[in-house]
Amino acid sequence: xxxxxxxxxxxxxxxxxxxxxxxxxxxxxxxxxxxxxxxxxxxxxxxxxxxxxxxxxxxxxxxxxxxxxxxxxxxxxxxxxxxxxxxxxxxxxxxxxxxxxxxxxxxxxxxxxxxxxxxxxxxxxxxxxxxxxxxxxxxxxxxxxxxxxxxxxxxxxxxxxxxxxxxxxxxxxxxxxxxxxxxxxxxxxxxxxxxxx
Amino acid sequence: xxxxxxxxxxxxxxxxxxxxxxxxxxxxxxxxxxxxxxxxxxxxxxxxxxxxxxxxxxxxxxxxxxxxxxxxxxxxxxxxxxxxxxxxxxxxxxxxxxxxxxxxxxxxxxxxxxxxxxxxxxxxxxxxxxxxxxxxxxxxxxxxxxxxxxxxxxxxxxxxxxxxxxxxxxxxxxxxxxxxxxxxxxxxxxxxxxxxx
Numbered sequence: 001x002x003x004x005x006x007x008x009x010x011x012x013x014x015x016x017x018x019x020x021x022x023x024x025x026x027x028x029x030x031x032x033x034x035x036x037x038x039x040x041x042x043x044x045x046x047x048x049x050x051x052x053x054x055x056x057x058x059x060x061x062x063x064x065x066x067x068x069x070x071x072x073x074x075x076x077x078x079x080x081x082x083x084x085x086x087x088x089x090x091x092x093x094x095x096x097x098x099x100x101x102x103x104x105x106x107x108x109x110x111x112x113x114x115x116x117x118x119x120x121x122x123x124x125x126x127x128x129x130x131x132x133x134x135x136x137x138x139x140x141x142x143x144x145x146x147x148x149x150x151x152x153x154x155x156x157x158x159x160x161x162x163x164x165x166x167x168x169x170x171x172x173x174x175x176x177x178x179x180x181x182x183x184x185x186x187x188x189x190x191x192x193x194x195x196x197x
Numbered sequence: 198x199x200x201x202x203x204x205x206x207x208x209x210x211x212x213x214x215x216x217x218x219x220x221x222x223x224x225x226x227x228x229x230x231x232x233x234x235x236x237x238x239x240x241x242x243x244x245x246x247x248x249x250x251x252x253x254x255x256x257x258x259x260x261x262x263x264x265x266x267x268x269x270x271x272x273x274x275x276x277x278x279x280x281x282x283x284x285x286x287x288x289x290x291x292x293x294x295x296x297x298x299x300x301x302x303x304x305x306x307x308x309x310x311x312x313x314x315x316x317x318x319x320x321x322x323x324x325x326x327x328x329x330x331x332x333x334x335x336x337x338x339x340x341x342x343x344x345x346x347x348x349x350x351x352x353x354x355x356x357x358x359x360x361x362x363x364x365x366x367x368x369x370x371x372x373x374x375x376x377x378x379x380x381x382x383x384x385x386x387x388x389x390x391x392x393x394x
Contacts, residue, residue: 002259002288003250003259003260003261003265003266004249004261005242005245005246005248005249005250005261006246006250006259008242008245008246009242009243009245009246011242012238012239012242013239013242015235015239016224016227016228016239017223017224017227018220018223018224019224023215025285025288026214026215026285027213027214027215027216028246029283029284029285030213030214031213031243031246031247032246032247032250032259036247038212039243039244039246039247040243040244040247041209042209042210042212042213042243043240043241043243043244044240045202045205045206045208045209045210046206046228046236046237046239046240046243047236047237047240048202048205048206049202049203049205049206049225049228049229049236050228050229050233050236050237051202052201052202053200053202053203053229062199062200062203062229063200064200064201064202068200069200086226087226088222088223088226091199091222
């Protein structure tokens with residue numbers, strides 16, 4: 001509908017997840033109206049990220065270097081490793097400020113329906129790390145979904161024989177939540193995982 | 198929270214309208230995971246748009262040339278001009294396939310509170326076009342808002358003395374809508390604008 005370059009940008013923007021036709025159009029016209037430098041900075045940030053971002057050779061976190069800043073941080077405890085599905089999950093765990101170990105990004109979750117088997121995820125590298133880095137505990141922080149549960153179970157079954165403790169994040173009621181609004185699955189897990197007080 | 202290039206892209210993306218922190222993060226990781234060529238094409242589209250898009254010398258539509266494709270189209274009736282607030286409004290009117298004239302983009306609407314006076318909008322250029330192009334009718338398609346109404350009134354008052362007919366898009370019930378859900382202002386306008394059948 002629009003002339004060449006505008007329409008091309010709208011097309012590219014609508015390929016992004018969660019950006020529909022209307023939003024893409026609004027974004028394109030926004031970028032048309034902002035300062036030239038602002039638009040250029042966004043374009044440059046996209047290019048830079050693709051050119052500069054690598055995955056950490058140890059834990060598969062995103063990084064600008066050979067190893068990520070967490071793996072390079074000598075104050076972090078190498079004996080504790082938090083296993084997550086995706087690199088963006090690391091930030092969520094970091095925000096709690098409760099974990100001072102390292103991470104291992106699997107690159108997804110096991111999903112027979114989605115065609116994701118153990119071979120597609122970074123299990124072999126995790127096994128190697130257990131052998132080399134003196135890891136004592138794996139805290140599995142996969143999502144509380146069918147796939148995340150299956151992945152957690154796979155980690156426990158495969159890695160416990162190597163002599164590490166394998167734990168999983170507790171499932172239960174969200175803090176500040178209301179019992180009335182909890183679904184039965186969450187409530188069921190909260191019951192099973194009840195703690196002595 | 199993220200390392201350099203990833204965080205910079207998240208920051209840039211969150212500056213876009215309607216894109217919050219979480220969406221920016223999701224988009225950034227999406228762009229990290231798609232094919233390099235796809236990410237590059239988006240960045241290029243942003244740069245290209247800023248480098249190539251101009252405003253039409255006649256009607257202020259966005260264009261890649263000196264004049265926009267609508268103004269250059271000889272089959273369009275130069276005697277009818279649809280006056281819109283913004284260039285993106287042209288596409289909405291074009292979609293109806295009911296209008297075969299040309300356009301004039303004002304660049305906004307009059308807003309005493311927002312500090313937009315007649316001097317900031319393309320009224321002078323419209324007046325000049327009326328003198329030069331044999332325009333017979335201005336169809337004012339500003340938004341049905343306080344600012345859009347004021348702008349439409351200003352167009353009528355200023356341009357009618359130049360010998361053009363000035364009309365405005367009808368306000369009323371949306372087609373397929375339900376009388377129950379119409380607000381009183383819309384219903385009021387529909388009453389005032391009622392048509393003989």
